[in-house]
Amino acid sequence: MAEREHSIYFDPGKCIACVACAQACPTHAVRVREGMARLKPELCIDCGACIDACRYDAARARTSTPADLRRFKYTVAIPSMTFYAQFGREVMPEQILHALTHVGFDAFYDMSWMVEMVAGATDAWISECRGPWPRISVTCPAIVRLIQIRYPDLLDHLVPIETPRELAAKLLRRKLVAELRLQPEEVGIFFVTQCTAIMNSILAPVGLDQSYLDGAFGINELYGPVLKALSHGEPAERELGALAASESVSRAGLMWAMSGGEISGMRNANTMTVSGVREVMGTFDRIESGKYRNVDFIEAYVCPGGCVSGCLVIEERYIAQRTVQQIGRRLRGQNSVKEEKIRGLLRDHFFAMEDEIKARPVHAIPRDLRQAIAWKRERSALLDRLPRKDCGACGAPDCGTHAEDCLSGESSEDGCVFVRIANLEKTPAETRGNER
Amino acid sequence: MNGDAPPLPAPGEEVLYSESFPIRGNDFEHGGSVAARVKVILKQLGIPSDSIRHLSISNFEAEMNVIMYADEATLELQVLSGEVRVILADRGPGIVDLDLAMQEGYSTATPEMRQRGFGAGLGLPNIKRNSDVFSITSTVGVGTTLRYAVQFEA
Ligand SMILES: Nc1ncnc2c1ncn2[C@@H]1O[C@H](COP(=O)(O)OP(=O)(O)O)[C@@H](O)[C@H]1O
Numbered sequence A: 001m002a003e004r005e006h007s008i009y010f011d012p013g014k015c016i017a018c019v020a021c022a023q024a025c026p027t028h029a030v031r032v033r034e035g036m037a038r039l040k041p042e043l044c045i046d047c048g049a050c051i052d053a054c055r056y057d058a059a060r061a062r063t064s065t066p067a068d069l070r071r072f073k074y075t076v077a078i079p080s081m082t083f084y085a086q087f088g089r090e091v092m093p094e095q096i097l098h099a100l101t102h103v104g105f106d107a108f109y110d111m112s113w114m115v116e117m118v119a120g121a122t123d124a125w126i127s128e129c130r131g132p133w134p135r136i137s138v139t140c141p142a143i144v145r146l147i148q149i150r151y152p153d154l155l156d157h158l159v160p161i162e163t164p165r166e167l168a169a170k171l172l173r174r175k176l177v178a179e180l181r182l183q184p185e186e187v188g189i190f191f192v193t194q195c196t197a198i199m200n201s202i203l204a205p206v207g208l209d210q211s212y213l214d215g216a217f218g219i220n221e222l223y224g225p226v227l228k229a230l231s232h233g234e235p236a237e238r239e240l241g242a243l244a245a246s247e248s249v250s251r252a253g254l255m256w257a258m259s260g261g262e263i264s265g266m267r268n269a270n271t272m273t274v275s276g277v278r279e280v281m282g283t284f285d286r287i288e289s290g291k292y293r294n295v296d297f298i299e300a301y302v303c304p305g306g307c308v309s310g311c312l313v314i315e316e317r318y319i320a321q322r323t324v325q326q327i328g329r330r331l332r333g334q335n336s337v338k339e340e341k342i343r344g345l346l347r348d349h350f351f352a353m354e355d356e357i358k359a360r361p362v363h364a365i366p367r368d369l370r371q372a373i374a375w376k377r378e379r380s381a382l383l384d385r386l387p388r389k390d391c392g393a394c395g396a397p398d399c400g401t402h403a404e405d406c407l408s409g410e411s412s413e414d415g416c417v418f419v420r421i422a423n424l425e426k427t428p429a430e431t432r433g434n435e436r
Numbered sequence B: 001m002n003g004d005a006p007p008l009p010a011p012g013e014e015v016l017y018s019e020s021f022p023i024r025g026n027d028f029e030h031g032g033s034v035a036a037r038v039k040v041i042l043k044q045l046g047i048p049s050d051s052i053r054h055l056s057i058s059n060f061e062a063e064m065n066v067i068m069y070a071d072e073a074t075l076e077l078q079v080l081s082g083e084v085r086v087i088l089a090d091r092g093p094g095i096v097d098l099d100l101a102m103q104e105g106y107s108t109a110t111p112e113m114r115q116r117g118f119g120a121g122l123g124l125p126n127i128k129r130n131s132d133v134f135s136i137t138s139t140v141g142v143g144t145t146l147r148y149a150v151q152f153e154a
């Protein structure tokens, strides 16, 4: 995968080569080399842990810009549920939706209804499914990527139902093309995203040939303009009556901003929710070993507590959770989504993913058993010579990864400062001058 | 240990890699950690993921049996070309009736253990089902030895 397909990049002007990002990365996808953080694209899952970890604002999200809006005749914003939780408990989703028409979009679309449809479809699909158990949600794209690179055995566990954001964009485009007599490519549909994982799922989709979304703006970028526009009150003129579906915002939809939200909207109660990338990996390890086979569905998020702690949010996670609860009480519970209709759409493959989700194994290890054993022995021997302080000064997140980088030829043992000091101490003083 | 000599590879067989892991009875705190460490090793060796899954299921069950019923044990992992072998010899009460212990649903776990999700009586039968080679021997008052292996295309 080319690096530009990732939604994270490092700004050379800001990076001070401190290794905080490399050490935060759950998949060891960052190295600091030649004074600069660099991404190993085959390992990156776009979770944004590096963005959260960077204290110098050097790890950046590659999101849409106002210039991208100008490519279209008509633009619509679809906010993530997390966006509704950014402005405190006094500001209702409806006001936020209207404000979006003052910051450069022609219209807005709330996806609560689609969220409920997908929850219903997941229930219906699971009721007819024969395993393997447990089934795993595809809502968090970083989770899907994690499974592709680290847990290929769990690919069969993913629920092959497209996400609400993609399905909403697909339907919306059809609707707009028909109602406004526009060409499909004249309509720009943009997500308002809480994270780089979703941005990446638009740049380089999985389970889909091409995203139905044209891009995504980070919540962090739209927050200021929307906050200022909130006082406008009146909807902008160009807002389409048909799209003023702000009444559709529901508690069931809003709950998807948090972990537990997805399963709370399902009938099936034999479910679990896991969040935080390390805990998710622990859970996946256990599923691989055959645990949780009596659980039907697992909702998993790389962000602790779910999308409210995405890497592009403004509001603090716990406050956002409170906001979700409090706004949620004032919204209607759900839209009228009929089970029969859902089953019909399911049979028509409306919810189906277009492509198979394939493994993306990362081959650091030789495939031949004897060579793999030799590799493992060398790795252990190397690790024994390293200080095991996991200081990161070599540019790899920890000594074990540095050992692997040495084996792959990407780095050398004396990339470690402790090894260099030890070598100096071993070298007789008179020859030191000749050392390189 | 229970006096069993360490198993020797059959003539012509070569153990390419081996490692031993101690397990202590009642060590619920670390329950499953040996199975997890073995899994990391098997992944590092590039063993097919199907085989790893089968072995991990068995290792977890076998490890928990030691923690629940025995005093202490050593799990020996042996990797051969086309086969991963596990020998788990424990020092403990042993099993009086092996046929009974191998039956699905048979368990001497207490109701409390069962409440915590252990003791469905499926551990040993599951190990057998997930292995290509399986044997169990036991001496009452001395200990139990499990041997199982999963084979794969080399
Ligand atoms: N290592 C062991 N030492 C002594 N007894 C054992 C050992 N492993 C299993 N057993 C006996 O065999 C029974 C069945 O084991 P198993 O099939 O794993 O089911 P469970 O652990 O759920 O009881 C156990 O309840 C226990 O009485």
Ligand code: SF4
Pocket (backbone or CB within 6 Å): A047, A139, A140, A141, A142, A143, A194, A195, A196, A197, A198, A301, A302, A303, A306, A307, A308, A309, A310, A311
């Ligand atoms: S948990 Fe939510 S915010 Fe975090 S990466 Fe996944 S989809 Fe994005």
Ligand SMILES: [Mg+2]
Pocket (backbone or CB within 6 Å): B061, B064, B065, B119, B121, B122, B123, B124
């Ligand atoms: Mg058992």
